[in-house]
Amino acid sequence: MAASTHWMATGAAQSVLERGGNAFDAAAAAGFVLHVVEPHLNGPGGDMVAIIAPVQRDVPEIVVGQGPAPRGASIEAFAAMGMTEAPAAGALAAAVPAAVESWLSILEEHGTWELADVLVYAIDYARNGIPCSPKLAGVIETMAPHFREHWPTSAAVWLTDGVPSEGDLIRNPAYAAVLEQLAETAAAESRVAGIRRARDLWRGPIAESIAAFVATPHRHSDGIDRAGVITARDFAELTVPREAPLVRKFRGVDVVKAGFWSSGPVLLQALGILDVVGESGSIDPSTVEGIHNITEAMKLAMADRDAYYGDAYGVPEFVRDHLLSPEYCADRARLITGEASAGFRPGAVPGHRPFIPPAATPDRTGSIGTGEPTVARNGETRGDTCHVDVVDRWGNFVSATPSGGWLQSSPAIPGLGFCLGTRLQMTWLDPAAPSALMPGRRPRTTLSPTMLMADGAPVVALGTPGGDQQDQWQLLYLLRTVVGGYAPQEAIDAPMFHTTAVTSSFWPRVRSERGLVVEDRVGSDVVDGLRERGHDVTVSSGWSLGRLSMVGRDPSNGMLCGAANPRGGLGYAAGR
Incomplete structure (x- = not known):
């Protein structure tokens, strides 16, 4: 099974699989x-972050x-x-x-x-x-x-x-x-x-x-x-190099991500926060309360990303463990109220001072060719990165974001x-930043593929383009499938949203403290309810946010599945 952001790439991968190649060839x-x-x-001339799971x-x-x-x-x-x-x-x-x-x-x-x-x-x-x-x-x-x-x-x-x-x-x-x-x-x-x-x-x-x-x-x-x-x-x-992944168990599923030089831990932090919130409140991405709680959790996790993530000095093991600990996530969850928060709110890590990134005003514009060609503040999709997922007959998995x-x-x-x-x-031209520019060091990247495991075996590879929205949209997929019981394609098709109350990783580095972009298919009642809670809501056209794809395998019988994004008409999943 193969799925990607472009049908011609999916076709090539599937052709390789049909002709006996494995997931890595494909x-x-x-x-x-x-x-x-x-x-x-x-x-x-670009980059590529991948999670691979060879059967051996x-x-x-x-x-x-x-x-x-x-x-x-x-x-x-x-x-x-x-x-x-x-x-x-x-x-x-x-x-x-x-x-x-x-x-x-x-x-x-x-x-x-x-x-x-x-x-x-x-x-x-x-x-x-x-x-x-x-x-x-x-x-x-x-x-x-x-x-x-x-x-x-x-x-x-x-x-x-x-x-x-x-x-x-x-x-x-x-x-x-x-x-x-x-x-x-x-x-x-x-x-x-x-x-x-x-x-x-x-x-x-x-x-x-x-x-x-x-x-x-x-x-x-x-x-x-x-x-x-x-x-x-x-x-x-x-x-x-190859690295061991970070893993968080969420509702019986192990979520696998890259390290703190990526944005991957944001998803793990948000899941940890929402696991606590879900004990007493909604984390359903189709309701006013659920969208509000998910948005607030993501704002907290993203603030920690800007304050502590990076490869410039390395992220000490203590910081990593602290940010992902159940106790810390519970403390962060208690900051979520019924109103949209304003301001940049990173958490406290003992012995470490958070970096407070300067943020440009949302109306700042750039010259030709600047920034990432991703989703604009008004929700218009200008394009973005790519993604491909593959699983073969032997159970090898690849989730890659070029x-x-x-x-x-x-x-x-x-x-x-x-x-x-x-x-x-x-990167920042400020030595105090954990993602400061430094020769030979990796800039903190937004590329953030995901893999899911159950009972020690990989079961899903997924991902999406989208800059700072990548882990936000993948979070919605996980909440809908793992918690809500959605089928994969149903979860990808469902209305998407993301917060812009994060410091953009790309020039011009804007941050809109209460910004929230939603597809209009969430419904006018939901939009009104979010505005009543203080969110600055931008309503985007109904099929404009998110470009997720996934492949999956049931270890018990080897049955494969796949799903791809219908937005833009280029994503495709194929298999047999």
């Missing part, structure tokens, strides 16, 4: 296809595909350039790309197919074309003047025949050539040795081409032409057909 094939079919939402392992493992800041990216270096915050577009915003390395490392360790066979789907689509979606056409149209004036190498990739319209074929022969080169390099050796040679090619000649190009000044989000600082050495030193390196991030590298990402915009 997920990697889908991942490279996503680079081609959703280039406005992810790319080879007792516990799932986290694939840490969030690259670090380059050696030349530091608070002091950026300050010397006159910068007071990390840029939101241009090569200075780029972490070391880890998406391609992550997929190749998964294939090397757990795949069964030759690299050329995995890449053939993406090569074909890049070489022969994919139908342009409405969102992709809109992004290219928006960026076209910027490409022509400031990023001509991007114009050479995306404006070869002018601005494309919906349904036009989009080709990327330069990226097809890169993939063909990787495949040909790998074919000269055995399967594992070939993948290692492909990785050497990526971090060698390809990395040198990237570093040489971005060293030339180009337009950044602040309107100034600046050179990037990423080097071939940064690529050569990149590792994609992102970054979208076509509006920075100029396309000549001859390669892709650009770098913008993950450093999530």
